[in-house]
Amino acid sequence: MKTKRKIGIIFGKFYPLHCGHIYLIEKAIMQVDELHVFLGCEPARDLKLFEASGMLRQPQVRDRFYWLKKNFQHHRNIHIHVLDESGIAYYPNGWQDWSDRVKAILAKHQVKPMVIFTSEQQDVANHERYFNCSVKLIDVNRDFINISATKIRQNPFQHWQYISQVARPFFVMKIALVGKLNQFDQLAMQLANIFNTRYVTNGYINYFQNDHHHKVSSTLNEADYIRIAMLQAQRIDDAATCANKLLFTAFDFETLYHHYQRSFRKDNQILKELINNYPFDLVIHSHDFNPHESQLAIFESVIERIKIKLE
Numbered sequence: 001m002k003t004k005r006k007i008g009i010i011f012g013k014f015y016p017l018h019c020g021h022i023y024l025i026e027k028a029i030m031q032v033d034e035l036h037v038f039l040g041c042e043p044a045r046d047l048k049l050f051e052a053s054g055m056l057r058q059p060q061v062r063d064r065f066y067w068l069k070k071n072f073q074h075h076r077n078i079h080i081h082v083l084d085e086s087g088i089a090y091y092p093n094g095w096q097d098w099s100d101r102v103k104a105i106l107a108k109h110q111v112k113p114m115v116i117f118t119s120e121q122q123d124v125a126n127h128e129r130y131f132n133c134s135v136k137l138i139d140v141n142r143d144f145i146n147i148s149a150t151k152i153r154q155n156p157f158q159h160w161q162y163i164s165q166v167a168r169p170f171f172v173m174k175i176a177l178v179g180k181l182n183q184f185d186q187l188a189m190q191l192a193n194i195f196n197t198r199y200v201t202n203g204y205i206n207y208f209q210n211d212h213h214h215k216v217s218s219t220l221n222e223a224d225y226i227r228i229a230m231l232q233a234q235r236i237d238d239a240a241t242c243a244n245k246l247l248f249t250a251f252d253f254e255t256l257y258h259h260y261q262r263s264f265r266k267d268n269q270i271l272k273e274l275i276n277n278y279p280f281d282l283v284i285h286s287h288d289f290n291p292h293e294s295q296l297a298i299f300e301s302v303i304e305r306i307k308i309k310l311e
């Protein structure tokens, strides 16, 4: 057993990871040699929390694990463990079973904790009782970073500044304006400007203009389609890392796939996967509008739709 090193533990759902959690963990690691962070998950409870939330999609355990891993990658002495809480009575009822499950993980890693860090005063007595170690309270009143994951789940956009940088791309609302190429491309750019965020260039147009000057749309082969899609996926990922709540583009994978099917009269698994893996939260088609509608009317109507989504 590793007994000499001072070992601390922290529990949480990190649903999602926010600056208050980060403060707790960064402050804890200053006081120990090694910190073990337990990511508590329970599928039915987590789904229920999602259903009651204002989040557009449900963060999975792998997302929450990744946020913790990535956020603390510069600390070699922080270890993240997934704690499956299935079958245990929900907090605050299952302390015996729950602490046994934690202890099993600690034993597997030959870890003997000396201190538990938390901001939950009401848990101190049970932590001391079930883990037989000291408890350090950090910012019980949450004066320094006044946020909770519950508040963020209710409305991620309202509390954007508290969501961890690494978790933000997950919450970015992706908006595609699809249709008359140049008109909607211009609109996507204008909207990104207004909402102070990122625009992702239309990968289809871009392919001819920048990536492959010699190509014209009629000479695209199957590999070109895959390349366009992959380049677009990469650009979306890059833009999402620094987008401010929203991300605009005039391109969606669904439309590219329809073009592909029309040209080659078959399915394509890669394009299908990209459609599933890059869902847009709002897709606005030019055919949603009356062809005689003015540019200004379309502009105003799109802004209204986005405002509703942001509320």
Ligand SMILES: NC(=O)c1ccc[n+]([C@@H]2O[C@H](COP(=O)([O-])OP(=O)(O)OC[C@H]3O[C@@H](n4cnc5c(N)ncnc54)[C@H](O)[C@@H]3O)[C@@H](O)[C@H]2O)c1
Binding pocket: 011, 012, 013, 014, 015, 019, 020, 021, 023, 024, 039, 040, 041, 085, 088, 089, 090, 091, 092, 093, 094, 095, 096, 098, 117, 118, 119, 120, 138, 139, 142, 145, 146, 147, 148, 149
């Ligand atoms: N079944 C049981 O008996 C039992 C008992 C205890 C704990 N648990 C589990 O432990 C986990 C605890 O999750 P949670 O909801 O407390 O996690 P959480 O993700 O909301 O918070 C994680 C930690 O960060 C702290 N924190 C949150 N906001 C903060 C802020 N603004 N500033 C500073 N610190 C802040 C919390 O006090 C907590 O210590 C859950 O998975 C729960 O099921 C279960």
